[in-house]
Amino acid sequence: MTASMQPVPDSALVERIMAGDESALAALYDRYAGMLFAMLVRILRDTGAAEEILQDLFLQLWRGAARFDANRGSMAAWLLVIGRNRAISRLRGRERREILEDPQEFSFESLPSSGNLEDEASRMQLMGRLKVGLATLPAEQREALELSYFEGMTQTEIAAKTGSPLGTVKSRVRAAMQTLKQYFDDGTTRQPGRL
Amino acid sequence: MTEQHANPEDSDLYALGALDGQELQAFEAHVRSCSKCAQEVEAARRQVTLLGLAAPAAAPPPSVKESLMRRVRAERVPEMPWTVRRQEAAKPVRVSSFAWLTPAFGTAAVFFAALAALIWMKDLRDSKQIENLQAQLAVAQAQSVQIAKAAADADQLVGSAGTMRVALAQQPGGPSARAGVLYNARMGAVMYAGEMPPAPAGKSYQLWLVPASGAPVSLGVFSVTDPSMPMSAHVPPGMVAKAFAVTLEPQGGMPQPTGPKVLVGVVS
Numbered sequence: 370m371t372a373s374m375q376p377v378p379d380s381a382l383v384e385r386i387m388a389g390d391e392s393a394l395a396a397l398y399d400r401y402a403g404m405l406f407a408m409l410v411r412i413l414r415d416t417g418a419a420e421e422i423l424q425d426l427f428l429q430l431w432r433g434a435a436r437f438d439a440n441r442g443s444m445a446a447w448l449l450v451i452g453r454n455r456a457i458s459r460l461r462g463r464e465r466r467e468i469l470e471d472p473q474e475f476s477f478e479s480l481p482s483s484g485n486l487e488d489e490a491s492r493m494q495l496m497g498r499l500k501v502g503l504a505t506l507p508a509e510q511r512e513a514l515e516l517s518y519f520e521g522m523t524q525t526e527i528a529a530k531t532g533s534p535l536g537t538v539k540s541r542v543r544a545a546m547q548t549l550k551q552y553f554d555d556g557t558t559r560q561p562g563r564l
Numbered sequence: 565m566t567e568q569h570a571n572p573e574d575s576d577l578y579a580l581g582a583l584d585g586q587e588l589q590a591f592e593a594h595v596r597s598c599s600k601c602a603q604e605v606e607a608a609r610r611q612v613t614l615l616g617l618a619a620p621a622a623a624p625p626p627s628v629k630e631s632l633m634r635r636v637r638a639e640r641v642p643e644m645p646w647t648v649r650r651q652e653a654a655k656p657v658r659v660s661s662f663a664w665l666t667p668a669f670g671t672a673a674v675f676f677a678a679l680a681a682l683i684w685m686k687d688l689r690d691s692k693q694i695e696n697l698q699a700q701l702a703v704a705q706a707q708s709v710q711i712a713k714a715a716a717d718a719d720q721l722v723g724s725a726g727t728m729r730v731a732l733a734q735q736p737g738g739p740s741a742r743a744g745v746l747y748n749a750r751m752g753a754v755m756y757a758g759e760m761p762p763a764p765a766g767k768s769y770q771l772w773l774v775p776a777s778g779a780p781v782s783l784g785v786f787s788v789t790d791p792s793m794p795m796s797a798h799v800p801p802g803m804v805a806k807a808f809a810v811t812l813e814p815q816g817g818m819p820q821p822t823g824p825k826v827l828v829g830v831v832s
Binding site for chain 2: 387391394395398399402403404405406407408410411412416419420423424427428431432433434435436446449450452453457492495496499500502503514517518519521522523524525527539540542543546549550553
């Protein structure tokens with residue numbers, strides 16, 4: 370790959386945003402809006418609401434780009450975490466406690482660095498692997514994981530909805546996460562503190 | 565002595581936000597003191613973060629980006645002298661309208677002048693002064709929108725039951741600064757106005773709400789070019805302020821206060 374084909378790092382785009390460069394925000398939007406919108410629509414099942422949250426996320430990025438230190442964490446991960454949190458809050462009609470937004474516990478180091486997500490080809494590959502992984506989970510495991518991640522349900526709510534004992538719900542989620550781990554681990558996702 | 569660790573499945577559920585009830589409390593208490601389980605949580609978090617990528621593909625319509633960029637351009641704050649606003653704000657005759665100030669805060673009344681200027685805009689609507697002011701505001705539409713919004717917010721706040729005025733006191737060793745906040749917990753609205761010297765190079769002033777419980781919440785970062793710009797903000801639902809503060813932070817602000825306090829005001 371030639372140097373000209375390397376994506377502009379998120380960190381460089383953030384610096385340009387801090388300098389008031391609108392085109393840098395547009396570039397980050399072009400890079401991540403698709404993956405975010407897909408997640409938001411999956412959670413909300415309402416394209417209008419998804420569009421609203423998507424726009425607000427990038428507007429917040431424009432207003433607060435200085436808060437991000439790309440050396441310590443990932444812009445993509447921040448967008449995914451905050452986007453999911455807001456979508457589920459909207460879906461469930463309540464403020465949702467999000468551990469990655471909790472100032473007492475938030476750690477940039479805990480977020481995956483942009484790394485492979487900055488590159489579209491790598492990002493698409495990861496998306497493909499995860500979709501395959503999720504689709505191939507046993508139905509009850511996939512249901513438990515999806516109810517948790519995309520519906521924002523707690524373990525107790527999942528148990529009530531599925532009619533399964535709490536312990537079974539725990540086991541299903543654990544098994545699903547263990548199975549999916551192999552789809553994350555492609556050699557680029559094993560750095561400590563990074564994906 | 566063998567150290568007891570949390571169940572591994574609880575790390576996954578915690579990272580997903582699905583752990584609840586007493587299990588959640590017990591788990592959090594354990595993780596705070598167990599590095600091994602904290603590592604489990606971090607690993608689960610990294611995995612959970614990217615689960616959203618498994619969602620079926622969907623593309624936002626071009627109108628979303630177009631609307632975003634319009635909003636971004638509208639928020640641009642061009643350079644503009646604020647001499648008129650500040651001169652109007654400095655008129656002493658209006659200070660008497662702040663009779664709500666207690667004697668202890670009396671000396672701070674003049675420092676609310678910037679806030680008063682916004683409220684006075686309504687009264688000045690038919691005067692020659694407002695014509696001059698409007699003519700200058702037209703030079704920078706984005707800032708005029710901000711002022712109009714602040715004026716409207718001030719009008720609404722002043723006329724609403726339950727609105728409190730909180731004087732922000734200068735802190736020892738800090739710059740000479742004077743400011744106050746209008747705060748209405750029911751409406752979840754805050755309006756700040758004051759006079760601040762420019763922040764040092766590479767720094768920004770940042771306004772915080774200190775809630776009755778929990779960490780401070782940023783209400784906004786002051787304009788670098790004009791830190792005396794009024795600011796209005798909305799308080800998250802259900803959050804009640806016990807104090808407001810202004811700190812000096814790295815330029816652009818921080819998620820949590822890190823710098824010295826410049827101004828502090830306790831909600832009485």
